[in-house]
Amino acid sequence: MKIFKPELFQGNLSSENYFEGWYFKHVSRNLDNVYSFIPGVSLNPRNPHAFIQVINGVSGSTQYIEYPLSAFRHDKRILKIQIGESEFTRDKIVLDIHAPEIKISGQLVYSAAIRYPASFFSPGIMGWYSFIPFMECKHAVVSVSHRIDGSLLVNNRLVSFSGGKGYVEKDWGRSFPESWIWLHSNNFQHSDACVMMSIAKIPWLGSFFPGLIAFLYVDGRFYCFCTYNKSEIVQLDYDGQILQIVLRNQRNELVLKATLNKSGILLAPVSGKMERHIKESIDSEVEVALTDLHGNEIYHDTAARTGLEVIEGIFNVVKMKGK
Numbered sequence: 001m002k003i004f005k006p007e008l009f010q011g012n013l014s015s016e017n018y019f020e021g022w023y024f025k026h027v028s029r030n031l032d033n034v035y036s037f038i039p040g041v042s043l044n045p046r047n048p049h050a051f052i053q054v055i056n057g058v059s060g061s062t063q064y065i066e067y068p069l070s071a072f073r074h075d076k077r078i079l080k081i082q083i084g085e086s087e088f089t090r091d092k093i094v095l096d097i098h099a100p101e102i103k104i105s106g107q108l109v110y111s112a113a114i115r116y117p118a119s120f121f122s123p124g125i126m127g128w129y130s131f132i133p134f135m136e137c138k139h140a141v142v143s144v145s146h147r148i149d150g151s152l153l154v155n156n157r158l159v160s161f162s163g164g165k166g167y168v169e170k171d172w173g174r175s176f177p178e179s180w181i182w183l184h185s186n187n188f189q190h191s192d193a194c195v196m197m198s199i200a201k202i203p204w205l206g207s208f209f210p211g212l213i214a215f216l217y218v219d220g221r222f223y224c225f226c227t228y229n230k231s232e233i234v235q236l237d238y239d240g241q242i243l244q245i246v247l248r249n250q251r252n253e254l255v256l257k258a259t260l261n262k263s264g265i266l267l268a269p270v271s272g273k274m275e276r277h278i279k280e281s282i283d284s285e286v287e288v289a290l291t292d293l294h295g296n297e298i299y300h301d302t303a304a305r306t307g308l309e310v311i312e313g314i315f316n317v318v319k320m321k322g323k
Contacts, residue, residue: 003131006124006140007090009074009081010172011043018043019269020172022081024093025282026108026148027057027187027305029163034058034282034305035152037093039083041072044272050083051274054102055264057282057305062264064274065099079142090143090168095152106152108161113146114194116215117222125196125213127228136175136203142168144217145186145194167194176268176276177201179313181243183258185286185306193218193301195288197225197245197256199233201317210318214247216254216290218299223290225249236318238310252298255289258308284308 002008011020021040028034034057041050050072054063073082081088085096090110097104116125123130124140148164165186180200186193197214212233214225225231225247234253235246243258263279270276284306290299 004118004120004123006130006138007079007142007168007170008076010138011041013041013043013069013072015043015272016045017174017272018172019174019272019274020170021053021269022079022088022142022168022170024088025167025184025307026161027164027166028159028161031187031304032058033159033161035154035159036282036307037088037095038266039081039086039088041069042269042272042274043069046273052083052086052097053266054097054104055266055280055282057262057264060262060264060281060283062266063099063102064267065097065102092150102155104152104154106150108148108150108152108166110143110146110148110166114144114217116141116144125215125226127226129211129228135173137171137173137177137200139198139213140170141196142170144196145192169196174272175270176278177311179311179317180309181245181311181314182309183243183256183286183306185303187305188288188301188303190301191218191299193288193299193303195256195286195303197247199236199245199314199318201314208317210314212247214254216288216299218290223249223252223254225252225254233318236315238312238315243308243310248293251292253291253293255291256286258284258286258306260284260308260310278309278311281308282306 038053050067087094148161151160177200183197194217202211231249245256247254261283263281267274268276286306
């Protein structure tokens, strides 16, 4: 069943008002180059098509390259997405993008991947919510962190990613949430840790709730802070540049302090149509502190080239729910 392999294409190309997209993030070893590639499909009656979005985290420049839907191909057994001449898998990406505004070619190979833990009752980071059929958007973490080797030719400039780090996640459904915060980094100074956090306004049976999915991976262990394991949002503050979040589960407290840096404009889905403009940074910074509930420090470090999206309506949602 596809539900137990969320990295696979979950949709149907004959669907309407549906989207699906994979997010492949790449940071070079020296942190000088950061690129994310988002292949996906937009299934809507007006203009069904496939696409690849590109964001340069250093410059903030973005491109949206549209392809006919017939250019999208997928494997039913493993993660293997093809759009035009480009290919995206668990183990590598091969890019052959030739658009008026950008030309990218080359291959990046992934190794030593860390997978998010899954079980029969919790197929991925959404836990038992994975089984709810009417949710407007679902999320999966495909690769928590992996090594990258290879290089890309970007507008005739050779960019090496060998020894760098990558991350893969995905979303699918009708629309992105009305508002949310998303944060990710696996480029810490002193460890191979990875942090991912999302708080979103989740429609639910005529109402809504602030859904939380988050984890810190460090020293071979996952510390999870999610709605379905009764974690709480203890603090959520934002002044337009500094974001401070405190999360608490039954054993630990996670403190995140992120600084928003350069952003680019990406397109996000609304009823399957890629027409909503959002800002995403993959050039931000985050300080992470994990303690037990007695205040004993378990982990503390900072990370560069952090992914960060802040869609500010989420602060009203959390406050309205009494957090």
